[in-house]
Amino acid sequence: MEPVQNLKKTDTGFDISWEGYMTVPFVKEWKKLSEVWTSSKGQVFILDLNGIQRVDSAGIQFLMYLKTLSYKNHFSLKLQNHSLPILKVLDLLGLVSFFGDRVKVKKEHSNEVEFRYGTRKTN
Numbered sequence: 001m002e003p004v005q006n007l008k009k010t011d012t013g014f015d016i017s018w019e020g021y022m023t024v025p026f027v028k029e030w031k032k033l034s035e036v037w038t039s040s041k042g043q044v045f046i047l048d049l050n051g052i053q054r055v056d057s058a059g060i061q062f063l064m065y066l067k068t069l070s071y072k073n074h075f076s077l078k079l080q081n082h083s084l085p086i087l088k089v090l091d092l093l094g095l096v097s098f099f100g101d102r103v104k105v106k107k108e109h110s111n112e113v114e115f116r117y118g119t120r121k122t123n
Helices: 024-031 057-072 084-093
Strands: 004-009 013-022 044-055 076-080
Touching (some): 013 024, 013 057, 044 084, 057 084
Parallel strands (some): 044 076
Antiparallel strands (some): 004 013
16 A cells, blocks of 8 residues: 655644555655655654554664654654554564653554563563
């Protein structure tokens, strides 16, 4: 599924919603937005990930690249409304703390992700 990017300028930065696949064939399309971010010192970018239907390691690497880019270029990157495919991969790889964003899991999806790493709980 071809990605759809909706970019909306706000007083403090940009709200971006992504829909579709965040996979190897489409990461090149996502990367086009990073050109905007490299020159946006002090801005806040809010990425709404609710519309992501499929993600692979390239998609996650791209999100990690953006987070690193935000530190280097002094802008803020916030991920919100994580879709279930995003949550599953972040859970599997233990990357929720890397991004540092608040993650809300819908009640109907609570049995599909555990987020148990780092909790010192044993099974």
